[in-house]
Amino acid sequence: MKILLTNDDGINAKGLAALRDRIKEIADVIVVAPETEQSAVGHAITLSDPLRVREVERDGEFIGYAVNGTPADCVKIAVRAILKEPPDMVISGINLGANISTNVIYSGTVSAATEGTILGIPSIAVSLATFINPDFTPAASFAKKIALSVYEKGLPEGTLLNVNIPNLPEDKIMGVVFTRQGNSRFREEFDKRTDPRGHIYYWQGGEMLFYDEDRDADSGVIRNDMISVTPIHYDLTDYKFLEELKNWEIK
Amino acid sequence: MKILLTNDDGINAKGLAALRDRIKEIADVIVVAPETEQSAVGHAITLSDPLRVREVERDGEFIGYAVNGTPADCVKIAVRAILKEPPDMVISGINLGANISTNVIYSGTVSAATEGTILGIPSIAVSLATFINPDFTPAASFAKKIALSVYEKGLPEGTLLNVNIPNLPEDKIMGVVFTRQGNSRFREEFDKRTDPRGHIYYWQGGEMLFYDEDRDADSGVIRNDMISVTPIHYDLTDYKFLEELKNWEIK
Numbered sequence: 001m002k003i004l005l006t007n008d009d010g011i012n013a014k015g016l017a018a019l020r021d022r023i024k025e026i027a028d029v030i031v032v033a034p035e036t037e038q039s040a041v042g043h044a045i046t047l048s049d050p051l052r053v054r055e056v057e058r059d060g061e062f063i064g065y066a067v068n069g070t071p072a073d074c075v076k077i078a079v080r081a082i083l084k085e086p087p088d089m090v091i092s093g094i095n096l097g098a099n100i101s102t103n104v105i106y107s108g109t110v111s112a113a114t115e116g117t118i119l120g121i122p123s124i125a126v127s128l129a130t131f132i133n134p135d136f137t138p139a140a141s142f143a144k145k146i147a148l149s150v151y152e153k154g155l156p157e158g159t160l161l162n163v164n165i166p167n168l169p170e171d172k173i174m175g176v177v178f179t180r181q182g183n184s185r186f187r188e189e190f191d192k193r194t195d196p197r198g199h200i201y202y203w204q205g206g207e208m209l210f211y212d213e214d215r216d217a218d219s220g221v222i223r224n225d226m227i228s229v230t231p232i233h234y235d236l237t238d239y240k241f242l243e244e245l246k247n248w249e250i251k
Numbered sequence: 252m253k254i255l256l257t258n259d260d261g262i263n264a265k266g267l268a269a270l271r272d273r274i275k276e277i278a279d280v281i282v283v284a285p286e287t288e289q290s291a292v293g294h295a296i297t298l299s300d301p302l303r304v305r306e307v308e309r310d311g312e313f314i315g316y317a318v319n320g321t322p323a324d325c326v327k328i329a330v331r332a333i334l335k336e337p338p339d340m341v342i343s344g345i346n347l348g349a350n351i352s353t354n355v356i357y358s359g360t361v362s363a364a365t366e367g368t369i370l371g372i373p374s375i376a377v378s379l380a381t382f383i384n385p386d387f388t389p390a391a392s393f394a395k396k397i398a399l400s401v402y403e404k405g406l407p408e409g410t411l412l413n414v415n416i417p418n419l420p421e422d423k424i425m426g427v428v429f430t431r432q433g434n435s436r437f438r439e440e441f442d443k444r445t446d447p448r449g450h451i452y453y454w455q456g457g458e459m460l461f462y463d464e465d466r467d468a469d470s471g472v473i474r475n476d477m478i479s480v481t482p483i484h485y486d487l488t489d490y491k492f493l494e495e496l497k498n499w500e501i502k
Contacts, residue, residue, distance in 0.1 A: 042323070043293030043356045050452040051441070072293070072357075073455065081441040081453060102369060105294045105362075105485050106323075118353060118436060142501075149501050159489045178496045180488040185369060190302070190332040201301040202332060204324065231496055232487035234356050237431040238410045241482045245429045250393075250400050250480075 001027040001151060004087040004116070006074045007095060008038040008108030011056055011066040015094035015128065018136035020063075022144045023091060030087065031056075031064025032078035034071060034108075039097075043111040044070045051077060071112035079119050089147060090116030093126030094139045098164050100129075100218040101184035103208075104232065113160045114234055122150050123160040129222045130167035138173060139165040142227060155231075162230045164222050172225065179228040182217030184210045252278040252402060255338040255367070257325045259289040259346065259359030262307055262317040266345035266379060269387035271314075273395045274342060281338065282307075282315025283329035285322060285359075290348075294362040295321045302328060322363035330370050341367030342398060344377030345390045349415050351380075351469040353436035354459075355483065364411045365485055373401050374411040380473045381418035389424060390416040393478060406482075413481045415473050423476065430479040433468030435461045 003023055007016045011033040023029050035054070046069045054066045065082060067074045071092060079086050092112035099107040109125045116123030126143045128134050142165055150161065162181075166173060188206040195201055212220040221228040254274055258267045262284040274280050286305070297320045305317045316333060318325045322343060330337050343363035350358040360376045367374030377394045379385050393416055401412065413432075417424060439457040446452055463471040472479040 037299075040296045040298050041293070042295040042362065044295045045291045045293070045357055045455065047291050047455055048288075050444075050446075050454055052450070052452050076439050076455065077441055077453060080439055081443065102485060104487060105365065106296055111293065111356075114356065145501050149499060153499065156489070156492050159492050176501055178493060178499070180490065180493060181486055188327050188331055190328055192332065193301075195301075199303070201303050202328060203301055204296065204298055204327065229496070229501075231489040231492045233489040233492075234353060234487070235432055236355060236483035236485070236487070238407070238482040238484040239431065241407050241410050241484075242429060242431065245480070245482055248400060248404065248429070250396050250427055 002087045003027040003029055003089045003091055004078055005029055005031045006033045006071055006092050006112045008034065008071045009096055010034050010037045011064060015096055015136050018140040019091065019094050019143055022140040023147065026144060026148060032067060032074045032082060033064060034074060035066045035068050038070050038108045040106045041070045041108045042106050043072055043114065046070060046073050053082060071108040072115045075112050075115040086121055089150065090121050090123040091126060091143060091147060094136050095127035096134055097127060097131050098129035098222060099125060099127040099162060100164050100222060101182035103186055104162060104181055110162055117158060117160045122155045124150060124163060126163045128167055129164050134167055138170045141170065158235065159231050159233045162232050164218055164228045166222055166225050168225060173227060174225045176227045176229060177215060177221045179216055179218045179221050179230045181230055181232060182212035182219040184208060184212055184219040253338045254278040254280055254340045254342055255329055256280055256282045257284045257322055257343050257363045259285065259322045261285050261288045262315060266347055266387050269391040270342065270345050270394055273391040274398065277395060277399060283318060283325045283333060284315060285325060286317045286319050289321050289359045291357045292321045292359040293357050294323055294365065296323050297321060304333060322359040323366045326363050326366040337372055340398060340401065341372050341374040342377060342394060345387050346378035347385055348378065348382050349380035349473060350376060350378040350413060351415050351435065351473060352433035355413060355432055361413055368409060368411045373406045375401060375414060377414045379418055380415050385418055389421045409486065410482050410484045413483050415469055415479045417473055417476050419476060424478060425476045427478045427480060428466060428472045430467055430469045430472050430481045432481055432483060433463035433470040435459060435463055435470040
């Protein structure tokens with residue numbers, strides 16, 4: 001089995017190193033990841049600037065390829081230009097911070113796995129639900145397990161798995177739940193400031209608002225010390241409303 | 252009625268001006284748009300750089316606000332920091348180029364309308380299906396019509412309309428079809444080159460592969476000289492596969 005690893009925190013991120021260490025046990029691993037952190041880039045691709053690919057070594061060992069682009073760029077250029085044949089799987093992560101609920105749409109981690117799926121490759125996004133004191137070891141172990149399950153069972157065309165793991169020792173993780181994308185979302189706030197030249201600028205920030213406490217949604221599960229696995233796809237059609245819309249007359 | 256207009260081609264784009272001219276006939280219009288072209292940014296938001304807002308005049312008339320960010324940034328900062336109260340509607344466009352099928356996920360135009368929807372505001376993305384010799388007039392007329400329909404009937408929470416209009420005179424447009432997101436997609440190619448210093452770089456490019464010719468998909472409809480209106484939402488859950496997934500055991 002040959003697995004392409006990528007992320008949005010950049011080729012030097014600890015989450016990627018932890019993932020690589022465990023996935024190496026079950027597959028030939030190739031890393032193609034952004035040069036720099038690419039958080040909140042959504043599903044951006046780079047069309048107006050040239051892309052460069054750099055071979056990266058660490059302690060004399062070849063680690064992978066760094067690309068001056070987004071996570072989606074990395075998967076595309078890996079499959080279309082770097083690799084001789086497509087990998088059997090794409091795993092994106094391990095992201096520092098959860099990718100759950102509405103926030104999934106801003107996620108570079110998820111966009112990389114989505115890109116793998118569009119290219120016809122079974123793909124998984126893996127995120128650790130913390131920004132502080134991360135321990136990637138349990139998450140990497142689970143990534144290995146779910147990669148084996150996906151390899152064995154496959155995924156439907158156009159569907160990927162979005163996995164979020166609580167930042168806990170393995171024996172404190174209370175199970176795995178297959179979930180829907182929840183309705184929790186980021187409530188953005190803009191911090192208005194004046195620069196030294198007297199000009200106004202804003203910092204975008206805010207906090208997560210948790211709306212789902214129930215055990216069928218990713219955010220509810222993660223807050224209850226369990227792993228959430230959400231199948232997501234890129235067909236955004238609202239089929240239910242489409243039926244109603246067919247009765248509209250636009251004059 | 253108060254309508255927020257934005258786009259991903261930038262505040263000086265002709266498609267935005269054409270949209271503004273028609274929407275002014277039915278609503279108070281406020282424009283908050285990117286300073287520069289932001290195509291293929293997907294649903295990116297700017298967290299690591301400060302955002303600046305510039306008041307823009309043209310021929311002595313106040314046109315709107317330019318933001319050094321993405322389309323999603325523009326909608327967020329408009330609603331949360333610039334406007335005193337939320338608008339009744341967000342319209343994003345008129346984009347130069349179709350936003351159909353799988354390509355919707357890369358679309359800054361659609362991401363702006365999605366952001367409006369997340370903020371609880373009925374939202375519409377409007378794109379003109381051409382890159383050459385655009386005539387935005389028929390598209391702007393249709394945008395006005397569908398804005399009136401949306402104002403009258405409303406949209407479900409979490410759902411927006413993604414509208415694509417062929418580049419034809421109004422009397423040559425063969426109708427309006429309510430569609431699903433199609434399966435056509437971009438086939439990317441990487442053009443490998445060597446720079447003057449002898450270093451390799453790549454240009455990302457490619458072409459659209461049309462898989463849907465049928466009249467229920469956006470791409471099929473647009474190719475048959477009709478307007479497609481696709482209801483899309485940001486709940487990416489694959490509910491069908493979720494049921495199957497619940498039988499998985501991850502060892």
